[in-house]
Amino acid sequence: MALTLENILLIGSILLFISLLAGKTGYKLGVPTLLLFLLLGMITGTDGLGIEVNNPNSALAIGTVALCSILFSGGMDTHLNDIKPIAAQGVVLATLGVLLTAFFVGGFIYIISNYFSIGIHFTFLESMLLASIMSSTDSASVFSILRAKSLRLKHNLKPTLELESGSNDPMAFMLTIVFIQLIQSPLAHSIGHAVLDFFMQMSIGALGGYALGKISIWIINRIELFNDSLYLVFIVACAFFIYSFINFIHGNGFLAVYVGGLIIGNHKFVHKKSIIKFFDGLTWLAQIVLFLTLGLLVNPTELLNPEVFITGLLVGFFMIIFGRPLSVLISLLPFRKIPFNARMYISWVGLRGAVPIVFAMYPWIAGLENAKLIFNIVFFITIISLIVQGTSVPSMAKVLRIFDRTKVPKPIDFLDTDFSDATKSSSCEIIIDENVLKLGHRIMDIPFPEKTLVVMLKRGEHYFIPNGKTELHKDDKLLIITDDRDAVLETYRQIGLQNEIPPLD
Numbered sequence: 001m002a003l004t005l006e007n008i009l010l011i012g013s014i015l016l017f018i019s020l021l022a023g024k025t026g027y028k029l030g031v032p033t034l035l036l037f038l039l040l041g042m043i044t045g046t047d048g049l050g051i052e053v054n055n056p057n058s059a060l061a062i063g064t065v066a067l068c069s070i071l072f073s074g075g076m077d078t079h080l081n082d083i084k085p086i087a088a089q090g091v092v093l094a095t096l097g098v099l100l101t102a103f104f105v106g107g108f109i110y111i112i113s114n115y116f117s118i119g120i121h122f123t124f125l126e127s128m129l130l131a132s133i134m135s136s137t138d139s140a141s142v143f144s145i146l147r148a149k150s151l152r153l154k155h156n157l158k159p160t161l162e163l164e165s166g167s168n169d170p171m172a173f174m175l176t177i178v179f180i181q182l183i184q185s186p187l188a189h190s191i192g193h194a195v196l197d198f199f200m201q202m203s204i205g206a207l208g209g210y211a212l213g214k215i216s217i218w219i220i221n222r223i224e225l226f227n228d229s230l231y232l233v234f235i236v237a238c239a240f241f242i243y244s245f246i247n248f249i250h251g252n253g254f255l256a257v258y259v260g261g262l263i264i265g266n267h268k269f270v271h272k273k274s275i276i277k278f279f280d281g282l283t284w285l286a287q288i289v290l291f292l293t294l295g296l297l298v299n300p301t302e303l304l305n306p307e308v309f310i311t312g313l314l315v316g317f318f319m320i321i322f323g324r325p326l327s328v329l330i331s332l333l334p335f336r337k338i339p340f341n342a343r344m345y346i347s348w349v350g351l352r353g354a355v356p357i358v359f360a361m362y363p364w365i366a367g368l369e370n371a372k373l374i375f376n377i378v379f380f381i382t383i384i385s386l387i388v389q390g391t392s393v394p395s396m397a398k399v400l401r402i403f404d405r406t407k408v409p410k411p412i413d414f415l416d417t418d419f420s421d422a423t424k425s426s427s428c429e430i431i432i433d434e435n436v437l438k439l440g441h442r443i444m445d446i447p448f449p450e451k452t453l454v455v456m457l458k459r460g461e462h463y464f465i466p467n468g469k470t471e472l473h474k475d476d477k478l479l480i481i482t483d484d485r486d487a488v489l490e491t492y493r494q495i496g497l498q499n500e501i502p503p504l505d
Contacts, residue, residue, distance in 0.1 A: 129368075203251075
């Protein structure tokens with residue numbers, strides 16, 4: 001089949017449909033949905049249905065766009081009040097924890113590849129490069145599993161894991177780039193230069209993401225777009241601008257886009273609820289496309305080669321059983337209040353996923369000697385991690401007794417329905433001016449029609465639910481809901497707002 005644009009769209013839509021069905025089935029069986037997307041891509045690829053994707057540059061571009069969406073959405077969904085108590089330990093895990101993981105795993109790779117007959121030989125720098133690529137936990141995997149399972153964990157573990165996975169990619173990325181540069185030209189890049197470059201990029205990324213997030217909030221709350229849907233477009237543009245601009249000024253774009261999402265998501269802005277729901281769907285689409293693309297990029301038969309299979313098993317289980325736990329236990333030594341079982345759970349939820357595979361494309365694109373071998377090993381280890389760790393995230397929480405069994409109210413799903421077609425209800429906003437205040441200074445003095453409710457009052461930047469005796473001030477904004485549209489329009493005319501009648505939803 002020729003890969004025309006029509007065929008690509010046809011195949012892509014079919015794969016998306018199959019991915020959704022596979023994800024639903026996998027959720028019921030306790031299998032991580034992202035693993036199924038990855039396997040589906042492999043089945044569809046060169047060794048399966050024959051769709052050949054052998055361009056790491058295109059896959060890297062797709063991966064970068066997807067990771068920006070995932071990290072930005074993850075930041076928007078993270079509440080600052082949740083991460084403030086665990087910010088210090090999260091940052092330590094995202095920096096020192098990643099560095100220690102790379103050191104331990106890199107040393108293990110160097111030893112087994114040089115002193116044991118496993119079919120491969122990596123230099124020290126190549127060993128450290130392979131370990132650096134796998135040193136961070138994957139935000140897409142952690143976010144999707146923790147949130148899809150709706151796990152309630154003790155000791156603030158959920159925000160800790162989400163903060164670590166959302167902010168540790170920059171450290172792994174920097175280590176990956178540094179070791180690629182050292183392999184290509186070891187004399188031109190000193191350790192001191194690498195350390196200085198790391199701190200510069202991290203600082204620019206964090207500060208730039210914070211500043212651009214603040215600027216984005218300032219603009220979105222003051223710009224008046226002619227169509228409400230354009231606010232979604234504006235936020236998407238903000239996300240990709242933050243990443244690309246910070247990269248342009250030599251900062252770390254991945255850290256910046258996460259921090260920018262964190263700042264934007266923790267401020268009030270117009271249409272916030274609908275925008276967050278939109279990004280939730282966009283993130284799932286990005287994850288599906290990303291994992292399908294990565295699955296298409298690999299040749300499954302290459303994963304069964306002895307050097308890949310044996311090395312992947314040894315390194316994967318060393319990282320799960322020794323490398324990650326050691327790095328977590330050492331990193332959390334200053335935090336004595338964290339119980340041992342919580343530390344072990346943090347160690348276990350060190351999932352590898354799309355991020356290591358995306359990072360493994362950089363040596364491939366750079367043309368390093370063992371780049372394809374490194375890519376295949378990273379891919380194999382990712383599958384091991386998703387199978388072993390991903391499937392046992394809920395059960396391990398019960399085994400380690402950190403599962404919070406406190407009952408919480410069930411979310412009200414029916415409020416998510418669009419009532420506009422099912423009922424005659426309408427909602428609108430009334431801005432209190434001098435004409436309204438002439439009728440009285442309390443809500444009960446305003447001649448609203450029957451079957452009309454004032455459900456919210458905004459005064460400045462503050463929101464609260466009013467009652468009939470609530471005093472009204474000039475420039476207050478009232479949100480009203482009614483099942484009689486004509487009566488509301490008549491009310492506008494009665495209180496002198498006939499020239500300011502807004503559209504009713």
